[in-house]
Amino acid sequence: MSKIKIAELFYSIQGEGRYMGVPSVFLRTFGCNFKCAGFGMSKGQLSTEADAIAQIADKFTKYEELPLVSTGCDSYASWDPRFKDLSPMLTSDAIADRICEILPYGEWKDEHLVITGGEPLLGWQRAYPDLLNHPKMAGLKEITFETNGTQKLSKEFKDYLVGWQMPDFDLNREVTFSVSAKLSCSGEARHEAIRPDVVCEYEEAGYTYLKFVVATEEDAEEAIETADIYRAEGFTGPVYLMPVGGVESVYTLNNRRVAELAMKNGLRYSDRLQVPLFKNEWGT
Numbered sequence: 001m002s003k004i005k006i007a008e009l010f011y012s013i014q015g016e017g018r019y020m021g022v023p024s025v026f027l028r029t030f031g032c033n034f035k036c037a038g039f040g041m042s043k044g045q046l047s048t049e050a051d052a053i054a055q056i057a058d059k060f061t062k063y064e065e066l067p068l069v070s071t072g073c074d075s076y077a078s079w080d081p082r083f084k085d086l087s088p089m090l091t092s093d094a095i096a097d098r099i100c101e102i103l104p105y106g107e108w109k110d111e112h113l114v115i116t117g118g119e120p121l122l123g124w125q126r127a128y129p130d131l132l133n134h135p136k137m138a139g140l141k142e143i144t145f146e147t148n149g150t151q152k153l154s155k156e157f158k159d160y161l162v163g164w165q166m167p168d169f170d171l172n173r174e175v176t177f178s179v180s181a182k183l184s185c186s187g188e189a190r191h192e193a194i195r196p197d198v199v200c201e202y203e204e205a206g207y208t209y210l211k212f213v214v215a216t217e218e219d220a221e222e223a224i225e226t227a228d229i230y231r232a233e234g235f236t237g238p239v240y241l242m243p244v245g246g247v248e249s250v251y252t253l254n255n256r257r258v259a260e261l262a263m264k265n266g267l268r269y270s271d272r273l274q275v276p277l278f279k280n281e282w283g284t
């Protein structure tokens with residue numbers, strides 16, 4: 001039976017993107033190919049907040065105890081190896097059981113599954129069919145992969161998802177790829193972060209949109225230029241702007257301005273409702 005290293009598994013409201021406001025189970029897998037230490041920092045600077053917490057990683061026994069950060073990646077413990085002991089390897093059976101425990105009716109009704117990270121398409125593609133085919137997942141209709149858009153789908157996993165679109169597929173099920181492609185404010189190298197070839201392939205397997213995290217007009221301009229690069233390669237899905245801000249003080253500085261930038265440029269606005277609703281605490 002397949003296993004996945006699970007950083008967090010919780011029930012909340014999806015705060016971002018297409019399914020904003022929908023009650024959702026979040027499966028946060030462990031591991032990421034990026035660090036995104038530039039978020040919330042001045043140009044050219046990298047955050048050391050998560051690094052300082054990692055120096056005392058052995059003091060924490062569960063995610064809920066970890067400090068929130070206002071700069072860098074807000075889910076730092078889901079990929080930094082110094083926190084790996086907080087994330088157990090779980091079988092598909094154990095994950096499906098845990099999901100049924102946290103669903104309000106003990107089974108899938110109208111809830112949506114978010115497979116997030118970390119980078120959920122980095123190491124676990126081989127394990128997802130086993131989980132998604134599990135009898136306890138049969139009532140699940142809508143699934144989103146929250147990805148940074150850099151990991152190619154394996155042939156086997158792509159064929160598996162494309163199979164959901166076939167007339168003989170007996171479950172009513174749709175997959176979405178929510179692609180948060182990283183702009184220069186993330187601190188990641190552009191040639192590694194912007195992979196239209198990869199994202200165009202997601203569109204063959206499911207509904208796909210781009211979601212750029214921005215703070216300034218300059219970021220919004222970069223998002224628009226970058227979206228054009230994806231379009232030139234054949235990308236057809238919608239584009240969202242979303243305010244930077246893993247903590248409320250940063251988010252509230254940005255949200256209205258980003259909404260106005262989205263309107264001005266004819267793009268969609270994505271909030272991050274988990275910040276005003278739940279202060280972006282772990283497990284929300």
Ligand code: SF4
Nearest residue numbers: 032034035036073118
């Ligand atoms: S891609 Fe996402 S999970 Fe990975 S470091 Fe960046 S913000 Fe964090």
